[in-house]
Structure formats: structure tokens, C-alpha cells
Amino acid sequence: MSHNFRDILSESGLKVTPQRVAVLESFDLVQKHPxxxxxxxxxxxxxxxxxxxxxxxxxxxxVEKKIICRVKTDRDIMRYDSTTEKHHHLYCLESETIADYYDEELNSILENYFSNKAIDNFSVEDIKLQIVGRFTNRNY
Amino acid sequence: MSHNFRDILSESGLKVTPQRVAVLESFDLVQKHPxxxxxxxxxxxxxxxxxxxxxxxxxxxxVEKKIICRVKTDRDIMRYDSTTEKHHHLYCLESETIADYYDEELNSILENYFSNKAIDNFSVEDIKLQIVGRFTNRNY
DNA sequence: TTCCTAAATAAGAATAATTGCAAATAAGAT
DNA sequence: ATCTTATTTGCAATTATTCTTATTTAGGAA
Structure with missing residues (x-):
């Protein structure tokens, strides 16, 4: 997500309201995956x-305009993500922490794999990894 | 999940109650990912x-005893899965359908990739793919 | 078999997250 | 400046889930 919130909104055909701008601004001010x-x-x-x-x-x-996206969680609370750049998520087994994981090499491997190996009756649009494990040497 | 529900329960140290057996039985009778x-x-x-x-x-x-597992959904309703064998999920962009996706080759690739490429401060325990797309030629 | 105890269940109130609705407001096109 | 429609407000309502307390029960021990 770039930082000219008014442009982001109008380019998606949305009216620029103070409420919408405030929501977009808030993503820079709260923790990731709020x-x-x-x-x-x-x-x-x-x-x-x-x-x-x-x-x-x-x-x-x-979400509908793909300006932000939802993050699937194991528990029921919905989280949002303003990073639209392709990335995956690390889920902690011991806390509610979710971290971003960027890996271009991995993306290429997956893209390559699925372009050669089609899934029956299914056209793939996006692939996200849920990498579950434990953070080491980290305070929550 | 095998099919002797009483054994499944007692082997996990759980008391065999009619309610628990009924829940396990129900997984065979409702749609997948109920x-x-x-x-x-x-x-x-x-x-x-x-x-x-x-x-x-x-x-x-x-879930705690790993007899079933939760399925993360994009919306907030929790779903469950009685398939404990390693697999991934296909999420439909146009409906609430979720399908299982088994792929040993893919599992090997991922396992190999992550055994060579450690993630900083994170020990990986499991990797699940959320493959998002559209079912072709399918009625919901 | 009967008894005992911790574990499990029932019943229903309570909570938390989210959605719905009708009325009021405001963005932006003309 | 006006108009039209999208958006927001202010709650009420709903939905999914959890909590609490009393009661019941499974399975081990006597």
C-alpha cells in the first residue's frame, strides 16, 4: 500500500471520506495484522x-478493492493486512503472533511448480503459505 | 482418522462418552470441513x-489431541477437518467451498527447501498451503 | 460389583465480534 | 449550487462461541 491515501481510494473508484482515510492511516500506526x-x-x-x-x-x-487483505487465523478473530506485496505468514504455536515472511525464491519455485502441474478442475490464482512453528529468542 | 472411535478416544487418554463418539461419527456423515x-x-x-x-x-x-484439526477460512466461521494425513486446501473465490489437496511431491519440495533454508528466529513445525482460485466445471 | 473421584456434560446466561436497518449526511458529478 | 447516490450514523439484532454452576458419568480402585 502506497501512502497517498486519497489517490488509493479514488483510483479504486471509492469516494474519499475522512473515515476511509483514517482507516488507511491507522494501518501505519498499529501493529501489523491488526x-x-x-x-x-x-x-x-x-x-x-x-x-x-x-x-x-x-x-x-x-478488501473487496484489494487495497488490504484478510489474514486467515486458526482462531476466529479476523485480522487484516495492508501489505499487498506477495508474502506468506509465520504463525506462532505459543502466542497469537503472526509475522510476515517474504521469499522470492520460494515464490518462484511454487509458481514454476504449479504452472507445470495443473490441479484438476481448479485454476490457481494465488498461493499462500501458513508456516506454523515457534519463534526462538523472542519476547512477545 | 481411523474408524474405531472408542479406540481413538481412549488411546488419547480421553473417556469414551456417547457425545464424543457421536461427534466423531458425524464427520463421516456431513460434508468435509464442516x-x-x-x-x-x-x-x-x-x-x-x-x-x-x-x-x-x-x-x-x-483438536488439542490432534484427532481433528481446524481449517482456517477467509471469513470468520471456523471449520474442522477429520483428515489428519498431511494435505493442503483449495479455497474457492466464488463460494465457501474448500477442497482437500494431496501432493506428496509438493510436500517433499517444501520440506527440502525449508530444511536447507532456515528462517531467522523461527523453527518450522508445519507448512500448509492455501491455494486460492476457482473451480472449473463444477456445481456448488 | 460397588464405590469413588475426576472428568465430562447440561442448561442456559453472557460475551464478543459482526451485521442489519432506517434515517441523516456528504462526496463529487453536472 | 444543486442533485443523486454512496456513505455514515446510531443502535438494535444476530451469530458464533464461551462461561458458570450444578449434575451426571466413565473408568479405576477396593
Whole structure:
């Protein structure tokens, strides 16, 4: 996600509203992979009157326009990710931590593998790895 | 998951209760990757008095004992999977369909790749692919 | 077999996350 | 400046799940 939020919105055919800009801004200010709740809290620091439903609404819209994406979690709380660059996720077995994992070499291997080996009745659009394990030498 | 439910339970140190057996049985009778709600409905066909909380309880226990596992979904509804054999998932962009994807060759490639290329501060325990795309020639 | 105890279940209230709805507001095209 | 439609608001409502307390039960021990 680049940083001219107004342009990002209008280029996707969305109206530029203060609420939408505030949600986009919030992604730079909270931890990576925030929950809706964390985004709401962050937005309300500067814009206390934004309605909860509005933010859920905006998040849905941004996902639909592929400006952000959802992160699948093992538990039920939905998280969002403003990094649209292709990457994978490291999931910690011992905490709720999720880290980004970039690996161009891996992406090539997968792309190559699936371009040669088609899956029956399925056209692949994207592949994401869920790498599950433990962080070593790390405080949460 | 083999099919002697009583053995599966006691080998994991769990008491063999009619409720637990009914939950395990239900996996053979509902669609793959059922939601908790679908399991509850299936169980209640024969055992109408099983409490909702009990089934959530049992599902948690079975996941903990690795008898079943959770399937991460893009939306927030949790699904379960009684296939413990290593496999990946195909996610449909156009419906809620999730299909299993087995690929030994792919598993070897990944295993080999990650055994040579360690990730900083992270020890990998399992790798799952989320393959997102569209089913072709298929009715939902 | 009967008894005992920890584990499991029932019942239903409570919570947390998310969605729905009707009315009010505001962005941006004309 | 006006108009039209998308967007936001303010809750209420829903959904999925968890919690709590009392009751029941499985399986080991006597």
C-alpha cells in the first residue's frame, strides 16, 4: 500500500471520506495484522465519533478493492493486512503472533511448480503459505 | 482418522462418552470441513439432547489431541477437518467451498527447501498451503 | 460389583465480534 | 449550487462461541 491515501481510494473508484482515510492511516500506526477492534481503537484516537459499523464497512470495501487483505487465523478473530506485496505468514504455536515472511525464491519455485502441474478442475490464482512453528529468542 | 472411535478416544487418554463418539461419527456423515453448527445438527439427528457447549468442548478437545484439526477460512466461521494425513486446501473465490489437496511431491519440495533454508528466529513445525482460485466445471 | 473421584456434560446466561436497518449526511458529478 | 447516490450514523439484532454452576458419568480402585 502506497501512502497517498486519497489517490488509493479514488483510483479504486471509492469516494474519499475522512473515515476511509483514517482507516488507511491507522494501518501505519498499529501493529501489523491488526484486528478490527485494534483499528477501531486507533481510528478513534483522532476521530472519536466514527461508528463501529462504518469501520467494518470500510474494511470490507477495502478488501473487496484489494487495497488490504484478510489474514486467515486458526482462531476466529479476523485480522487484516495492508501489505499487498506477495508474502506468506509465520504463525506462532505459543502466542497469537503472526509475522510476515517474504521469499522470492520460494515464490518462484511454487509458481514454476504449479504452472507445470495443473490441479484438476481448479485454476490457481494465488498461493499462500501458513508456516506454523515457534519463534526462538523472542519476547512477545 | 481411523474408524474405531472408542479406540481413538481412549488411546488419547480421553473417556469414551456417547457425545464424543457421536461427534466423531458425524464427520463421516456431513460434508468435509464442516462448521460446528453442521456437526451439532448432525449429532442431534440421533442424539437430540446434546448441549451446544458440549460439542464445542469436544471439538476443542479433539483438536488439542490432534484427532481433528481446524481449517482456517477467509471469513470468520471456523471449520474442522477429520483428515489428519498431511494435505493442503483449495479455497474457492466464488463460494465457501474448500477442497482437500494431496501432493506428496509438493510436500517433499517444501520440506527440502525449508530444511536447507532456515528462517531467522523461527523453527518450522508445519507448512500448509492455501491455494486460492476457482473451480472449473463444477456445481456448488 | 460397588464405590469413588475426576472428568465430562447440561442448561442456559453472557460475551464478543459482526451485521442489519432506517434515517441523516456528504462526496463529487453536472 | 444543486442533485443523486454512496456513505455514515446510531443502535438494535444476530451469530458464533464461551462461561458458570450444578449434575451426571466413565473408568479405576477396593
Amino acid at each position: 484486528t478490527a477492534e485494534q483499528i477501531i481503537a486507533q481510528v478513534r484516537l483522532k476521530n472519536p465519533d466514527v461508528a463501529t459499523g462504518t469501520i467494518y464497512n470500510i474494511l470490507d470495501t477495502l | 462448521t460446528a453448527e453442521q456437526i451439532i445438527a448432525q449429532v442431534r439427528l440421533k442424539n437430540p439432547d446434546v448441549a451446544t457447549g458440549t460439542i464445542y468442548n469436544i471439538l476443542d478437545t479433539l
